[in-house]
Amino acid sequence: MSIRFSFGGDEHIFGEVSESMSLEAFFISLSMTNAVRAAGIRGVTEICPANASFQVKFDPDAIKPGDLLKELQGMEAAAAQSDASLKTRIIEIPVYYQDPWTHETLMRFRERHQDPSKTDLEYAAEINGLGTVENFIKAHSSQPWFVSMVGFVAGLPFLYQMVERKRQLEVPKYLRPRTDTPKLTVGHGGCFSCIYSVRGAGGYQMFGVTPMPIYDPTQKVSYLQDEMCLFRPGDIVKWKPISRDEYDAALEAVDENRFEPVIRPATFSLSEFNKDMAGTNAKLMEALNGR
Amino acid sequence: MAVKVISSGLSTTVQDLGRPGYYHLGIPLSGGMDRFALRVANMLVGNDEGAAVLEAVFMGPELEFTAAATVAVTGGDLPPKLNGEERAGWEAFPVKAGDRLSFGFLKSGARAYIAVSGGIDVPLKLGSRSTYTLGALGGHEGRALKAGDELPVGKGGAGKGSVPTNLRRMPGNPAELRMLPGLYWHRITAEAGTRFFADTWKVAPEADRIGYRFRGGTALDFVPREQPFGAGSNPSNIVDACYPYGSIQVPGGTEPIVLHRDAVSGGGYMMLGCVISADMDLIGQLQPHAPARFVEVSMDQALQARHDRQAALARVRSHLGL
Numbered sequence: 001m002s003i004r005f006s007f008g009g010d011e012h013i014f015g016e017v018s019e020s021m022s023l024e025a026f027f028i029s030l031s032m033t034n035a036v037r038a039a040g041i042r043g044v045t046e047i048c049p050a051n052a053s054f055q056v057k058f059d060p061d062a063i064k065p066g067d068l069l070k071e072l073q074g075m076e077a078a079a080a081q082s083d084a085s086l087k088t089r090i091i092e093i094p095v096y097y098q099d100p101w102t103h104e105t106l107m108r109f110r111e112r113h114q115d116p117s118k119t120d121l122e123y124a125a126e127i128n129g130l131g132t133v134e135n136f137i138k139a140h141s142s143q144p145w146f147v148s149m150v151g152f153v154a155g156l157p158f159l160y161q162m163v164e165r166k167r168q169l170e171v172p173k174y175l176r177p178r179t180d181t182p183k184l185t186v187g188h189g190g191c192f193s194c195i196y197s198v199r200g201a202g203g204y205q206m207f208g209v210t211p212m213p214i215y216d217p218t219q220k221v222s223y224l225q226d227e228m229c230l231f232r233p234g235d236i237v238k239w240k241p242i243s244r245d246e247y248d249a250a251l252e253a254v255d256e257n258r259f260e261p262v263i264r265p266a267t268f269s270l271s272e273f274n275k276d277m278a279g280t281n282a283k284l285m286e287a288l289n290g291r
Numbered sequence: 292m293a294v295k296v297i298s299s300g301l302s303t304t305v306q307d308l309g310r311p312g313y314y315h316l317g318i319p320l321s322g323g324m325d326r327f328a329l330r331v332a333n334m335l336v337g338n339d340e341g342a343a344v345l346e347a348v349f350m351g352p353e354l355e356f357t358a359a360a361t362v363a364v365t366g367g368d369l370p371p372k373l374n375g376e377e378r379a380g381w382e383a384f385p386v387k388a389g390d391r392l393s394f395g396f397l398k399s400g401a402r403a404y405i406a407v408s409g410g411i412d413v414p415l416k417l418g419s420r421s422t423y424t425l426g427a428l429g430g431h432e433g434r435a436l437k438a439g440d441e442l443p444v445g446k447g448g449a450g451k452g453s454v455p456t457n458l459r460r461m462p463g464n465p466a467e468l469r470m471l472p473g474l475y476w477h478r479i480t481a482e483a484g485t486r487f488f489a490d491t492w493k494v495a496p497e498a499d500r501i502g503y504r505f506r507g508g509t510a511l512d513f514v515p516r517e518q519p520f521g522a523g524s525n526p527s528n529i530v531d532a533c534y535p536y537g538s539i540q541v542p543g544g545t546e547p548i549v550l551h552r553d554a555v556s557g558g559g560y561m562m563l564g565c566v567i568s569a570d571m572d573l574i575g576q577l578q579p580h581a582p583a584r585f586v587e588v589s590m591d592q593a594l595q596a597r598h599d600r601q602a603a604l605a606r607v608r609s610h611l612g613l
Contacts, residue, residue, distance in 0.1 A: 006473040006474050007471060007473050007565075007590060008471075008473060008474055008535030008537075008538055008562075008564070008565045009470075009471050009473075009535060009536075009537050009538075009564070009565030009566065009567050009568060009593065010471065010567050010568050010569075010590060010593040010594055010597055011535070011536065011537075011565075011568050012535035012536070012565065014473075014474055014532070014533065014535065016532070018519075018530075019519040019522070019529075019530065020519035020520040020521055020522070020530060021519070021520055021521030021522075021530045022520075033315075045311045045312065046311060046312065046314040046315065047315060048314055048315040048533045048556065048557075049315065050531065050532045050533045050557055051521070051530050051531055051532065052521075052530050052532070053530070053532040053533065054533065055532075055533035055535060057311075057314065057535070057536075060568075060594055060597065061597075061601075065590055065594075149531060149557060150315065150316055150317055151314075151315070151316070151317035151533065151555075151556035151557040152317055152531075152555050152556060152557055152558055153317050153425055153426060153555060153556075154316065154317045154318045154423070154425070154426035154428065155316055155317055155318075156317055158531055165520070172523055172524050172525075173523055173528075173559070177542075189523065189559065190521050190522060190523040190528070190530070190531070190559060191520065191521040192521070192531060197317075198425060198426060198427070200425055215426070217416070217426055217427050217428040217429075217433055228316075228318075228417075228428075229316045229317070229318075
């Protein structure tokens with residue numbers, strides 16, 4: 001994979017590792033941004049890894065755009081060969097699928113949807129050939145997901161499903177984006193799931209909602225006091241389907257600031273994962289559940 | 292010293308020069324949309340150029356001062372009134388305890404910058420006082436001002452005079468927004484590229500601190516391709532990537548959106564390139580329905596324009612004896 005570089009105006013360099021999504025492309029973009037950060041280049045102000053690309057923002061008064069481009073190109077060979085492995089975390093995210101709030105919202109925006117006669121979950125189940133919503137929820141929540149980008153809005157994770165490509169769930173985005181999405185909606189567009197960290201516009205299909213805050217600008221939530229945003233690229237997520245009662249109990253715990261997220265250390269190696277996905281995921285589940 | 296908010300205007304927020312360093316988490320720079328006007332407002336009241344000011348859009352707030360201070364209003368032509376009496380924009384004037392600052396109707400431009408000597412002293416959040424409304428971060432309680440709010444102000448000094456029209460910077464009619472093609476420019480046909488620059492666009496009603504939407508030009512034709520895995524089915528879709536500030540995305544190929552200071556940091560729409568850094572200020576002064584053209588420039592021209600803008604700011608400093 002050779003990186004396609006392009007200037008974004010006079011303050012950004014954009015690097016596209018691959019047009020299509022893969023964990024290989026993600027790891028090269030992560031290696032590139034790690035290398036840029038480690039190099040401590042004068043004039044570089046923002047270093048942003050994305051799914052299969054990355055972006056570096058710079059001050060052209062401090063470094064010439066062409067000089068920075070040459071520096072980045074010089075890092076490409078090493079990044080392509082770096083060991084695609086991580087010491088990371090696995091995070092359990094409780095999800096109340098088919099909740100009333102995303103349901104109310106999706107009904108309000110039905111005319112912007114591909115199939116106004118179905119809910120987002122019914123539509124997603126059908127086009128993925130899974131028959132029922134229950135089967136779809138099972139396919140969505142049974143295997144872990146990989147955080148391959150953080151952004152759009154503050155702290156929003158993009159998640160890539162850790163299964164063979166033919167099993168990956170794919171659902172198009174809404175025909176026209178909604179102007180409203182409930183806070184903490186679990187959504188899906190293309191091959192990515194996401195968690196909407198704040199209420200606002202969105203184009204991903206809506207499947208459910210989590211009670212667990214992932215962004216707290218007031219830094220009062222116990223596990224978000226040091227960092228406002230929970231997620232980092234490379235985190236691994238396991239969805240845990242919960243009932244309305246469990247959702248309400250979790251929300252009460254959040255309100256009283258005694259909610260304790262399940263977050264465990266884990267390791268991930270792309271080569272091991274590619275060799276044995278089921279085995280890798282089973283090990284991640286052991287790390288999560290302590291068994 | 293404090294500023295009391297009597298009425299809020301349409302959307303008045305605390306802004307400084309922004310919050311760099313958190314874009315990789317989806318937290319944008321924020322800060323004044325027209326940074327030229329923000330800097331000059333601060334110069335006029337003797338502040339650091341990056342002090343926090345109030346940014347008012349389309350409609351001004353009404354404010355009351357609890358102690359004497361110096362005030363200046365720059366940016367779009369939103370006429371300031373002190374105790375009901377009109378004052379000049381781009382000019383420092385003193386206020387006393389109990390004085391009220393209000394505004395007439397907007398005559399041109401879109402955003403006014405209200406600087407108070409000493410600066411608006413809300414707490415720093417991640418190194419900045421700017422308000423990021425979408426993320427409820429910074430400024431006054433992470434939101435636009437409301438009647439009844441009271442904003443602390445630092446200790447300040449005397450005013451520095453006024454800035455004549457020829458030293459100000461406002462967009463023309465139509466506005467000419469210089470842009471450097473790149474990013475996913477190769478996804479559109481050569482004819483579509485030519486038309487993009489030839490058309491005169493109009494600012495759509497969906498224009499805010501996140502981005503400005505334009506309409507009225509020709510829909511883009513894309514170079515045919517099989518969509519890459521993960522991108523989505525529309526030819527304007529890409530695998531979700533970072534969005535530069537000033538980047539021009541065209542969802543569905545129909546209406547270009549230029550991302551601004553509160554940009555969403557990434558997403559799945561192709562971008563044609565970026566409006567250059569020197570012209571970002573101008574976008575902040577465009578009203579809905581304002582005509583605009585995109586003008587192709589090279590990197591060298593973009594850097595020259597950046598230099599010219601800095602020189603224009605230096606001329607203001609020199610005029611004010613700073």
